[in-house]
Amino acid sequence: MAKIEKVEYLIIGNSAGSIGAAEAIRETDKAGAITIISDEPYPAYSRPLISEYLAERCSLERMLFRSPDFYKVNNIQAVLGKTVERLDTEAHTIELDKGGRIIWEKLLLATGGLPVVPQIEGVARRGVFTFTTLDDAKAIDRFLRGVAGAVVIGGGLIGVSITEALVKRGIKVTVVEMQERILNTILDEEASVLEEEALRQAGASIVTGHTVAKISCDSTKDAVSSVTLDDGNSIPCNLVILAIGVRPRTELTSGTGIKINRGIVVDRYMATSSPDVYACGDAAEAYDFIYGENRLNPVWPNAYIGGRIAGFNMAGVPTEYSGGTAVNSLRYFGLDVVSAGMVTPLDDGYEVLSEKYDHTYKKVVLKDGFVVGMVFASDIEKSGIVFNLMKDRVKVDGFKQALVADNFGLVSLPEKIWRPQLEMPPSVSASSIISTEQPEGILMGE
Amino acid sequence: MTGWARRDSMAYGSYLPHIAIPKGRLIYMRRIYIKEEVCIGCHLCEVYCQLQHSQSRDLIKAFKRESPRPLSRLRMEEKRPVSFSVRCQHCDESPCVYACLTGALSRDPDSGVVNVDEERCIGCWTCILVCPFGAIRQESLQRKMVKCDLCQGEDMPVCVTNCPNEALVYAETDI
Numbered sequence: 001m002a003k004i005e006k007v008e009y010l011i012i013g014n015s016a017g018s019i020g021a022a023e024a025i026r027e028t029d030k031a032g033a034i035t036i037i038s039d040e041p042y043p044a045y046s047r048p049l050i051s052e053y054l055a056e057r058c059s060l061e062r063m064l065f066r067s068p069d070f071y072k073v074n075n076i077q078a079v080l081g082k083t084v085e086r087l088d089t090e091a092h093t094i095e096l097d098k099g100g101r102i103i104w105e106k107l108l109l110a111t112g113g114l115p116v117v118p119q120i121e122g123v124a125r126r127g128v129f130t131f132t133t134l135d136d137a138k139a140i141d142r143f144l145r146g147v148a149g150a151v152v153i154g155g156g157l158i159g160v161s162i163t164e165a166l167v168k169r170g171i172k173v174t175v176v177e178m179q180e181r182i183l184n185t186i187l188d189e190e191a192s193v194l195e196e197e198a199l200r201q202a203g204a205s206i207v208t209g210h211t212v213a214k215i216s217c218d219s220t221k222d223a224v225s226s227v228t229l230d231d232g233n234s235i236p237c238n239l240v241i242l243a244i245g246v247r248p249r250t251e252l253t254s255g256t257g258i259k260i261n262r263g264i265v266v267d268r269y270m271a272t273s274s275p276d277v278y279a280c281g282d283a284a285e286a287y288d289f290i291y292g293e294n295r296l297n298p299v300w301p302n303a304y305i306g307g308r309i310a311g312f313n314m315a316g317v318p319t320e321y322s323g324g325t326a327v328n329s330l331r332y333f334g335l336d337v338v339s340a341g342m343v344t345p346l347d348d349g350y351e352v353l354s355e356k357y358d359h360t361y362k363k364v365v366l367k368d369g370f371v372v373g374m375v376f377a378s379d380i381e382k383s384g385i386v387f388n389l390m391k392d393r394v395k396v397d398g399f400k401q402a403l404v405a406d407n408f409g410l411v412s413l414p415e416k417i418w419r420p421q422l423e424m425p426p427s428v429s430a431s432s433i434i435s436t437e438q439p440e441g442i443l444m445g446e
Numbered sequence: 447m448t449g450w451a452r453r454d455s456m457a458y459g460s461y462l463p464h465i466a467i468p469k470g471r472l473i474y475m476r477r478i479y480i481k482e483e484v485c486i487g488c489h490l491c492e493v494y495c496q497l498q499h500s501q502s503r504d505l506i507k508a509f510k511r512e513s514p515r516p517l518s519r520l521r522m523e524e525k526r527p528v529s530f531s532v533r534c535q536h537c538d539e540s541p542c543v544y545a546c547l548t549g550a551l552s553r554d555p556d557s558g559v560v561n562v563d564e565e566r567c568i569g570c571w572t573c574i575l576v577c578p579f580g581a582i583r584q585e586s587l588q589r590k591m592v593k594c595d596l597c598q599g600e601d602m603p604v605c606v607t608n609c610p611n612e613a614l615v616y617a618e619t620d621i
Contacts, residue, residue, distance in 0.1 A: 020544070048547045052568060062566060065549040301545035301572060308544065327545070329572040336584075338575040380571060382580035409580065410532055411523035421579070422530060424479035424615050432618045434476065436602050 006103040007033040007077075009314055010094065012084055012252070013110030014038030015047055016300050017281030019065060020307030021108050021314065026074050028315040034076045035102060037094075041081035042134060043068065048161075048300060050137040055165035063134070087252045089274045106276050106314040109253070109264055110307060113246030113282035113298055118153070122215030127224035128240045131162045143239065147171055150239040151227045153212050155182030157328065159243035160195065164332045166239075167202050174205040174235050176212055176227070186328045188343045190354075190361055191375045198333040207235075215240055246298060248283045261285050263296050268320050270310035278314055280306035289323030289391065290341045290372050297324050327387070329380075338383050341365070341390055342373035355404040362404040369397040382408055389413075475538070475558035476596060476618050478603055480530040485613035487529030491605035492518040498597055498604045514587040519594040520605060521580070531605065531614070533594035534581045536560045542573035542582065559598070564590050 009025055011018045014036050022034055044065040052058035071078045079096070086095040093103050115130035117123060129140050140162075150166050152159045155177030166173045175182060181192040182199070196206055210229045218225040228234045248263035259265045259273035263285035270278045270286065280286070281303035288295040302324035312319035330337045345352060345365055350372070354363035358378075364386060365373035371390035376383040386403050389396055394417065396403065402412035410418040493505075500508035500516035508516050520533035536553070540560050543551045550566035551573060553559070569589030574582045582593045597603040606614040 046548045048570070049568065058568070062548075300547050301541075301576065304544045327572070327575055329570055329575050331569065331571060331589075336571060338571065340575065380574055381583060384575055384577035384582070385580045387575055388578035409521070409523040411525045411528055411530070415528075418530075419482065421535075422480045422532065423482065424617055425619075428479075428617050428619045434602065434616045434618060436607060 004101045004103065005035070007035045008105045009034040009108070010102055010104035010106070011036045011108045011110055012038075012094070013108075013112055013281070013283070014040060014042075014044050014078065014080065015110065015112055015281065016065070016303035017110035017112075017284075017307030017310070018108070019044050019070075020304040021110065021278075021280065021311035022074060022076055024308040024311030025315045026076075028312065028317050030075075032315070034074070035079060035104075036071075036076055037079045037082060037084055037096070037102075039081065039083045040133060040135070043070070043078065043080070045134055047132070047134075050131070050134055051161040051165040053134070054137045054141055054162065055168040057168070060134075084252060087256055089256045089258065089277055092276065104276075107278065108307070108310050108314065109272070109277065109279040109283055110281050110303070111249040111252065111283040114249045115158075115242060116244040116247055117242055118212075118244055120153075120212055120215055122217060122224070123242070125215055125217050125224050125240075126222055127217075127238055128215060128242065130242045131158055132246060140239070140241075144169060144171070147238045149174070149235070149237040150241065151176060151212070151235055151237045152241045152243055153227075154243035154245065155179075155206065155208070156185060156243060156245060157183070157330070158245075159241070160199070160330070160332055162241050162243060163199065163204050164202070166241075167204055167333075171239070172203070172205075174207060174237070175199070176210060176229065176235075177206065177208045178211050180208050182206060182208065183330070186326060186339050186343065187330075187337065188339075188363060188375050190356070190363070191337050191339065191343075191377055194335060194359070194361065194377055195330065195332065195337065198335040202333045212240075246282060248285070248296065248298075250283060261294070265294060266306075266310075268323075269313045269318065270306055270321055271313065278310040280310045287321055287323040288325050289393075290325045297326050299324075299327055301327055322391075325391075335359075335377065336380050337375070337377045338380050339375045340373065340387050341371070343375050344373075351400075353400060353404050355406070357406075364400070364403050366396065366400060369395045369400075371396055371403070379406075385410060385413075475536065476616065477535060478533060478594075478596070478606060479615045479617060481613045481615060482528060482530045484611045485529050485531070486611055487522065487524050487526075488610065489522055490608055490610060491520060491531045491614065492522055494604040494608040495519050495594075498600075499592070514585060517583050517585055517592055519583065519592055521583070532579055532581055533605070534560060534577075535579055536594075536596070537578075541576040541578070545572045545576045547572055559596055560593075561595070562591060562593065567591055 045063040046065045049063045083097045084094050085097050115132045149172045152175045155175045163173045212227045213230045214228040216226045226234045226236045264279040266279050266284050266286050282298035285294045309321040325341045327340045351366040360379045361377040363375045496516050496518040520531045548566045550563045567590045582591050585592050606616045
């Protein structure tokens with residue numbers, strides 16, 4: 001690579017948001033130079049699959065998010081395994097480690113998140129890992145030989161996903177969750193209980209309402225041997241996973257004046273407070289259509305869509321982000337659960353409708369006649385209909401009970417909603433109808 | 447007009463209502479539409495879909511013996527006297543494609559068909575959560591999503607050709 005380069009589009013990060021942006025840019029600008037820089041040495045891979053990889057259910061090849069020739073076909077220069085050292089928004093430049101400078105016209109910060117490392121005694125010991133990258137998964141995989149017991153600190157999505165993988169690998173796992181229930185930020189109490197049952201049935205142990213106070217090591221081998229909880233109880237283990245959460249990776253913005261709250265603050269066009277600089281994904285704090293304000297929603301679909309919106313705007317096509325919200329689909333240990341929006345009402349000003357039978361659970365949270373949150377377990381095939389009623393702010397007063405009913409479907413909605421979506425629009429002329437000869441053997445006639 | 451055509455002026459089902467499509471990018475899209483007023487709810491569309499997506503393409507085997515049991519890619523909805531079938535609409539701004547965690551879902555830029563690479567689908571069901579039509583089905587045994595593929599390789603989707611009352615219309619639209 002030349003020492004100084006000039007590109008129209010520079011994207012820092014190489015995951016969902018980055019690819020979303022690059023694809024959107026190429027839909028409108030076939031020629032403008034795009035460079036993607038990532039400190040990870042891999043072509044874009046599906047980050048959620050690192051647990052599948054660790055569970056030995058998914059090969060490295062299958063983890064690729066796009067075909068191997070993606071960068072070539074789209075004429076994108078990928079600079080992989082390099083770190084951006086410095087960002088100068090005034091001069092529109094970045095500097096790479098070990099030299100190299102790139103001048104950009106439009107910049108996207110798709111830098112993702114960094115795992116939160118708690119201040120616990122012994123956290124730097126051998127056998128303590130975070131779990132957010134493919135390299136983390138590889139390192140844990142290499143370490144697993146001889147590991148009998150593991151403690152996962154944090155019962156969120158990352159914690160539960162690695163628990164499933166480790167259980168599949170025959171390891172005895174204890175999840176330690178500080179709050180009273182696992183998955184407490186994305187599920188309501190009932191669904192958390194269902195997940196806890198599924199985890200316990202698979203052989204994992206769960207300790208809630210406690211934190212890990214200390215990670216101890218074997219005196220002879222400098223490797224983890226146990227953790228001690230805040231109540232003094234200790235759990236023997238050779239592996240500790242830190243899964244407290246992730247925080248937006250914003251270090252590049254320091255000294256640039258780019259506005260940061262919890263993440264990089266972006267407007268409805270995914271633009272930061274600095275001209276020509278955009279942000280998306282786990283690094284960004286973008287509009288949440290349920291809460292009506294900017295929030296961190298670090299999930300894959302939001303990253304891709306946010307990146308796509310940023311990409312259009314970077315390419316000069318003004319495109320507004322309609323907003324995201326928490327969307328999660330879980331399928332651990334054979335239990336299907338989806339959730340979105342506000343799963344637990346903030347106060348008494350909400351209406352909750354739910355149905356529970358066998359292993360099926362359906363719940364919607366309503367505010368002023370609009371859906372603002374949902375949790376579905378087991379019977380999830382039509383959950384997307386409810387999600388889109390929420391997304392599109394459709395008033396559901398008149399048919400709200402149907403949303404959690406067993407036989408719910410599009411037909412449960414008012415005709416004026418489903419008919420224009422499924423029928424041929426008047427704008428389609430009869431000549432566009434494709435037909436062949438009548439098939440033989442008609443069973444029912446006119 | 448701003449020079450940019452908006453595909454979806456309807457409020458419902460527009461996951462990304464503000465996306466604009468560049469002028470000159472005209473996509474011809476084939477789609478199956480319902481004619482609810484003549485659908486009698488006979489479920490033949492479902493039967494033929496299931497048969498079409500079976501290994502054996504034999505009615506008895508497909509319904510009685512095959513494992514995994516072939517799934518109909520469409521779903522009948524009924525609330526008498528109303529009935530119609532629902533299937534993937536191959537949305538232009540496809541929420542399922544954007545939500546797909548693995549890259550298994552993609553939309554062919556030429557044909558407009560939303561395709562799934564079954565090898566890469568891990569059955570995470572994120573697509574299900576965002577589909578406005580509830581048109582994605584779970585092949586639970588193999589943990590794969592399945593959906594309408596417009597019967598690739600056939601001149602016409604079999605649900606349309608075999609609908610006895612012509613309650614399904616296959617048409618090409620420009621969006």
